[in-house]
Amino acid sequence: xxxxxxGRDVSAVDLAVKRLSATIAAARETxxxxxxxxxxxxxxxxxxxxxxxxxxxxSEPNPVDNINCATGSCGAEFYGVEPVDGEAVVTKxxxxxxSSPEFRDVVRKLGRPSLLMTGVATEVCVENTMRAxxxxxxxxxxxxxxxxxxxxxxxxxxxxVLVRSFGPAFQSAxxxxxxxxxx
Numbered sequence: 001x002x003x004x005x006x007g008r009d010v011s012a013v014d015l016a017v018k019r020l021s022a023t024i025a026a027a028r029e030t031x032x033x034x035x036x037x038x039x040x041x042x043x044x045x046x047x048x049x050x051x052x053x054x055x056x057x058x059s060e061p062n063p064v065d066n067i068n069c070a071t072g073s074c075g076a077e078f079y080g081v082e083p084v085d086g087e088a089v090v091t092k093x094x095x096x097x098x099s100s101p102e103f104r105d106v107v108r109k110l111g112r113p114s115l116l117m118t119g120v121a122t123e124v125c126v127e128n129t130m131r132a133x134x135x136x137x138x139x140x141x142x143x144x145x146x147x148x149x150x151x152x153x154x155x156x157x158x159x160x161v162l163v164r165s166f167g168p169a170f171q172s173a174x175x176x177x178x179x180x181x182x183x
Contacts, residue, residue, distance in 0.1 A: 008150040013120050016148035017080035020118055023146055023172040024081055030179040033110050035088045037097045038077070039125065042067060045093045095125050098132035107138070114139035116175070121149035123158035134166045144169040 027034050046067070083089050092100040098107075107115065115133055117140060119126045126147045133140035142162050149155045163169050 010150065012148040012150070012152065012155065013079075016118075016120070016146050019172045020143075020146040021081050023118075023143065023175060026176040026179050028084070030183060032179060033087075033112065034083070035090065035103070035106055035110075036081075036083045037090050037092055037100075037103060037119070037129075040091050040093060050094075094128075096128040096132040097125075098129060098136065104136075114141065116140075116170070117142045118146035120147070122147045122155045123149055127158050127162060130162055130166050140167045142167070142169045143172055143175065145171050 024034055026032075088106045090097065090100050090103040090106060092103060097103045115138055117126050117130045117133075119129075122142075126142060130140045130142055142159065144159055147155070149158070159169055
């Protein structure tokens with residue numbers, strides 16, 4: 001929402017969401033749990049340190065009306081995909097999904113041996129969540145064509161770091177084929 005209105009190129013996001021929709025459908029068909037994570041920010045949710053993270057002067061924090069993913073805004077809503085009854089929906093207020101105690105609880109209760117990461121932006125939220133998963137001794141992988149950011153260079157650089165240091169990358173078609181063969 002806000003990124004597109006701010007002039008960022010969201011074409012890669014649109015492509016990733018189309019692939020993600022097919023991947024989610026295949027996961028549901030084969031019983032692979034799907035967990036939705038949304039980001040929300042607001043005056044009551046964001047600390048002074050969070051609002052000052054871009055301010056080199058360390059004077060006044062970013063204005064509250066300049067909040068990305070503000071609660072209730074289109075930036076905080078799901079885009080192109082949405083949960084169905086019974087799927088976990090978790091809200092986070094920082095980059096990593098693991099910053100949410102609710103997300104950590106959902107992951108623990110699922111008891112799965114590995115996690116697949118998707119989302120926007122690859123070099124921010126996806127990367128931070130995958131790093132945190134590895135720090136918590138979880139196996140983590142990124143679905144590279146179901147993750148996106150606003151430049152191909154940033155996406156590719158994040159994938160290179162993730163694959164080198166945190167876990168493998170898969171294409172959605174690989175996963176869909178793998179799940180179909182396992183049925």
